[in-house]
Amino acid sequence: MNEKEKLIWDEILNFELDDPDSSFSFTDRLARENGWTIEFSVRSIMEYKRFIFLICVSDTPQTPSDQVDQVWHLHLIYTRSYWIDLCRNILKREIHHGPTSGSGDKQRFENQYEKTKALYSKVFEQEPPSDIWPSSKIRFSQLKFTRVNRHQNWVLTKPFFKK
DSSP states (O other), X not given: OOHHHHHHHHHHHHOOOSOTTOSSOHHHXXXXXXXXXXXXXXXXXXXXXXXXXXXXXXXXXXXXXXXXXXXXXXXXXXXXXXXXXXXXIIISXXXXXXXXXXXXXXXXXXXXXXXXXXXXXXXXXXXXXXXXXXXXXXXXXXXXXXXOOTTTOOOOOOOOOOO
């Protein structure tokens, strides 16, 4: 990292998503909405920060893991924190999250995801953690998500059989 990138990284690293005055923090909500532990949520937030930094230092589009994308989606609804505190005040730029335009995007996003993981390895001098940044095969094979109210519905995990 050059000096300018180090300054941006330090600012992103020190950026706090949790409001110290809130009894139900961003991290608490992230954990609850995704069925994650607090520890996994904290780690996913760190990976989100790394992803945001990669966007800042790259001239090409970046694609997040699903876990990082879940942090990003939640952060986007904390509009002041995202648009003012992070984008305007720290990054000095807007970072938009665009939806896919359809199934024809799959190969493009798979390629971008692999390039994102390669850039991660180069910039941070370590491999991205596989439980948050799985292989492309895993990342893009599990795309049938549905929002479920767990107070009204049961959610049962399908058995997994290896072929």
